[in-house]
Amino acid sequence: xxxxxQSPRYKIIEKRQSVAxxxxxxxxxxxxxxxxxxxxxxPKLLIQFQNNGVVDDSQLPKDxxxxxxxxxxxxxxxIQPAKLEDSAVYLCASSTGSSYxxxxxxxxxxxxxxx
Amino acid sequence: xxxxxQLGSHVSVSEGALVLLRCNYSSSVPPYLFWxxxxxxxxxxxxxxxxxxxxxxxxxxxxxxxxxxSETSFHLTKPSAHMxxxxxxxxxxxxxxxxxxxxxxxSGTQLxxxx
Numbered sequence: 001x002x003x004x005x006q007s008p009r010y011k012i013i014e015k016r017q018s019v020a021x022x023x024x025x026x027x028x029x030x031x032x033x034x035x036x037x038x039x040x041x042x043p044k045l046l047i048q049f050q051n052n053g054v055v056d057d058s059q060l061p062k063d064x065x066x067x068x069x070x071x072x073x074x075x076x077x078x079i080q081p082a083k084l085e086d087s088a089v090y091l092c093a094s095s096t097g098s099s100y101x102x103x104x105x106x107x108x109x110x111x112x113x114x115x
Numbered sequence: 116x117x118x119x120x121q122l123g124s125h126v127s128v129s130e131g132a133l134v135l136l137r138c139n140y141s142s143s144v145p146p147y148l149f150w151x152x153x154x155x156x157x158x159x160x161x162x163x164x165x166x167x168x169x170x171x172x173x174x175x176x177x178x179x180x181x182x183x184x185s186e187t188s189f190h191l192t193k194p195s196a197h198m199x200x201x202x203x204x205x206x207x208x209x210x211x212x213x214x215x216x217x218x219x220x221x222s223g224t225q226l227x228x229x230x
Contacts, residue, residue, distance in 0.1 A: 004158070040124075040222070040223075041222050041223070042119075042205050042207075042220030042221050042222050042223050043159070043205070043220050044220075045218065048216070091158055091159070093158070093159075101147045101164065101166045101209065102216075103149065103161045103164060104159070104161070104218070105161075106151075106158030106159040106160070107158050108156065108157050108158045109156075109157075109158055111156075
């Protein structure tokens with residue numbers, strides 16, 4: 001099966017600019033996650049979707065970050081305006097369900113550098 | 116709230132030697148536990164998971180982990196390291212949280228395999 005697809009792989013922007021990341025999950029996976037992985041740290045959940053509804057966005061900085069999952073398939077994550085501390089790898093993952101024993105399948109991530 | 120502690124951010128072993136990566140967790144409810152591996156510039160890949168039943172779980176690439184409730188540990192081992200095992204390893208704990216899941220990652224352990 002095709003894996004989780006993410007684009008772009010790399011992005012360099014200046015602070016205060018905006019940026020968007022795209023994710024296409026594995027076909028049939030109802031649950032989609034966006035994680036932020038800062039260098040030297042483990043991934044941190046930003047937002048979780050179940051189909052096209054938000055299940056958990058408690059750690060999403062809503063003043064600058066937004067995400068949507070139209071039609072319950074692809075998803076986009078946007079940052080506007082970006083700050084230096086947003087430099088990280090943004091990982092998209094999907095799973096067959098939201099059960100807490102369903103393993104996550106990760107994409108290769110988008111590495112964002114904010115200068 | 117649950118948390119994960121990985122002891123040792125960097126571990127070096129010689130090729131053919133035992134690999135031991137340590138993980139301790141805290142959780143107020145019975146957790147599900149996971150180990151993920153991340154190769155450079157890639158997303159995370161599931162190595163193994165513990166849900167219920169047998170406390171010794173086997174994963175891919177010859178890795179295994181043992182759930183010890185009394186020690187709140189889930190250490191990852193492999194009898195004989197291979198050069199291809201060099202990567203970053205993340206332990207994660209998952210507990211239910213309403214309709215969502217709370218999957219919390221440790222900060223990771225970078226494994227270096229010396230020739």
